[in-house]
Amino acid sequence: MVPTVGTMCMHKLDELSDECLAERGDQESFGVLAVRYRTKALRVAYGVLHNQADAEDAVQEAFIRVYRNLGRFKGAGRFSSWLYRVVVNEALRALAARRTCGELELDAERAPVGIADAEQVLLVRRCLACLPKKLRVVLALRGVEELDYAEIAYVLGVPVGTVRSRLHEARRLFAERWKELTRDEV
Amino acid sequence: MKCKRAQSLFSPYVDEALPTGEVRELEEHLSACEACRAELESWKAAATALSAVLDADAVPRASLEEFVAACRAGRMEHRGWFVSVVEWLSAPRRAVAATVVGSFALTLVLIISVWCVSAVLPMHDNQPQLISPQMGSMLSLADMDQAMKEEWQNGL
Numbered sequence: 001m002v003p004t005v006g007t008m009c010m011h012k013l014d015e016l017s018d019e020c021l022a023e024r025g026d027q028e029s030f031g032v033l034a035v036r037y038r039t040k041a042l043r044v045a046y047g048v049l050h051n052q053a054d055a056e057d058a059v060q061e062a063f064i065r066v067y068r069n070l071g072r073f074k075g076a077g078r079f080s081s082w083l084y085r086v087v088v089n090e091a092l093r094a095l096a097a098r099r100t101c102g103e104l105e106l107d108a109e110r111a112p113v114g115i116a117d118a119e120q121v122l123l124v125r126r127c128l129a130c131l132p133k134k135l136r137v138v139l140a141l142r143g144v145e146e147l148d149y150a151e152i153a154y155v156l157g158v159p160v161g162t163v164r165s166r167l168h169e170a171r172r173l174f175a176e177r178w179k180e181l182t183r184d185e186v
Numbered sequence: 187m188k189c190k191r192a193q194s195l196f197s198p199y200v201d202e203a204l205p206t207g208e209v210r211e212l213e214e215h216l217s218a219c220e221a222c223r224a225e226l227e228s229w230k231a232a233a234t235a236l237s238a239v240l241d242a243d244a245v246p247r248a249s250l251e252e253f254v255a256a257c258r259a260g261r262m263e264h265r266g267w268f269v270s271v272v273e274w275l276s277a278p279r280r281a282v283a284a285t286v287v288g289s290f291a292l293t294l295v296l297i298i299s300v301w302c303v304s305a306v307l308p309m310h311d312n313q314p315q316l317i318s319p320q321m322g323s324m325l326s327l328a329d330m331d332q333a334m335k336e337e338w339q340n341g342l
Contacts, residue, residue, distance in 0.1 A: 030254070068261050
């Protein structure tokens, strides 16, 4: 529950579409949008950055940017696509800044929290860390359930065919690396 | 269908984005080819593991209240002063209040400016006056000009 909003008002806002909320552009509407998309946006940012703290920073920056421009959203396209576009841009900016500073710090070796098969999680992180940036982005976006190929294409500003081929390549490399690492572990 | 072709369809097959005809062809191939079946299984296992990691790792640490508050604060920080002023003035009552206060402030500034000018530069006549170093008295610019001409002529 967002602190600044009364429960009754929230119930009404909950029924509105993302686009309606974005056009309203007020604080309460932003709160509802944050409830709906914060975790999904974090999944996307984490898929690109593979660092929890950086991903959270990128998501926050993206939401601030979106919040500032909510009033300008005139329903041209889906709100979620617009949001993910901003999130990806922020994540890539953070990635570029980190590389510029020479601080490529992935969570690859950080111990997972609250997961039974910790070793498997570390393996997945290593696999992700091996993928090129472009492929990680497309894999992260596809990881968010609602995004189909056309939406991913809009978010990345590339043709649908490019999304299809990058996704295939990302999965192929990921599965290849996954097989290598799991074989090594055995 | 050959293995290479079959494996090129794995990605859309996993996404259920493959046309029905190709799905049928691929599944026929998979039922006959153990290597491709194993390859597809490894794809699925990797995808499941990836999804599990994203679910486990991409969990916000700050509460939603903190997140919204931070966004709100960030939004205020990022706004330029001009935007802030325009937004503040957009309410009608604020606009009237700002106009009254602004007019009062402007009048006050004008009064103080006039007072300062009249106090610092007392004017006794229309011509600006200077103090002659030789004579130690107040001279007008015309007098200074005349004195300089005389000095120049005497010098010649």
